[in-house]
Amino acid sequence: MLKRIAIVEDEAAIRENYADVLRVQGYQVQTFANRESACKAFAISLPHLVILDIGLEQEYDGGFTLCQWLRNISTTLPIIFLTARDNDVDTVSGLRIGADDYLTKDISLPHLSARIAALFRRQEALKQPTAESSLLTLGPLTIDNQRMSIVWQQQSVDLTITEFWMVFALAKNPGHVKNRQQLMKDSNIYVDDSTITSHVKRIRKKFNQIDKDFNCIETVYGMGYRWNKDEK
């Protein structure tokens, strides 16, 4: 899938230079000289990544404003600031308002494209459903699919296979209620309802041996069970 990158930068020379390089890398690039034209285009369709200059024509902080505006629309859109100013105040405030990266214009082009690739990589990696990635972290809970190991507060919990799958099924969608049928399916067992109760009992017991305040597996009367990440 072709990635679209938008560059918002008022100096035409720089803008086109970057655009050309990125096009060669195989990206589809849109360029804008000011906030207004960028906004207009973004309102219709968002790109996959935005590169912003801070100062845009008349607007001294146009890039910041645009960044905030974009963050409002999408919390996930990767935003990179690319600017001549090299001072910490700008960097920190740029990152504060939701930028993902902050680079100065003296960086090399390979460096820039490496950063872009890293951002996309991260984006893709996190897009994978939790089931695929081998590691799932949920507060004090860490589940390693490949090794079938579960860790609670740095301590390994010694679960059996069935118990492991049940915890995994619950933790995969924290907060979502799973009824007994769904839990059976996710754990690859097909048993009596009461058996699910038994498994939950044993799982809780094992977690409680590590942390006596453990109560993340919440019973939802008449509905099933749910992993409650807010409780301790």
Place this chain on the structure above:
Amino acid sequence: MLKRIAIVEDEAAIRENYADVLRVQGYQVQTFANRESACKAFAISLPHLVILDIGLEQEYDGGFTLCQWLRNISTTLPIIFLTARDNDVDTVSGLRIGADDYLTKDISLPHLSARIAALFRRQEALKQPTAESSLLTLGPLTIDNQRMSIVWQQQSVDLTITEFWMVFALAKNPGHVKNRQQLMKDSNIYVDDSTITSHVKRIRKKFNQIDKDFNCIETVYGMGYRWNKDEK
């Protein structure tokens, strides 16, 4: 929730300096001087973010090796390289093998923590979309089918299954009157008319405990009940 950050850096002074600063920021920090000790700890439980130096004791490229090893385990774990070397080759190869950021040691500490916060922000933002799926929002009311939870004005309402289905049946078609028979059907119960009255009573009571002015469930004399979204 407390975020855990691991720092792998062989120079004790630098290591502890960063660790202290991050601890003040409210992070839980683990420090390691070499690859071996870090690996050992990571095998048990991964932190939420790793800060790596490239050169580690004897190993000139220990950080790179460690980064690759970590990427194998988790594709999503945020990794930041923090190093004295300031050359593009290193930066680019660092990012290539899966680092998320590459910073030189001369950056200011506020800058570092801004970067860390930005990475965590991104992490959280991308985690969201999975959660938002089957939501029904009606002014101050939010119904989440998967979580089987009902929220009124930011506060969760603790309903039983039958009550949940009844609220759902009413809120599904706001303003539309449902008679007792329809409510029974929608809630998968078949009972006396008076029982529906009882359920409505209990539902109103629970909402009233949160908001004493609640009156969205309107009685339509002789007809049934209706969810009135205009009333408060």
Place this chain on the structure above:
DNA sequence: AACAAATGTGGCAACAATGTGGCAATTACA
């Protein structure tokens, strides 16, 4: 205003779902 019908209220007993301990059957493993 008087009346009947419909709805609201508090409470309680029946019931259903879940928790608990334990045991037998099965499986894994040395």
Place this chain on the structure above:
DNA sequence: TGTAATTGCCACATTGTTGCCACATTTGTT
């Protein structure tokens, strides 16, 4: 082959939910 671990299930205890009733109150009608 014997032993330990795992698993499914049962009987019983405990808890939360539900349906309904008697009675109060409201509503609409004559």
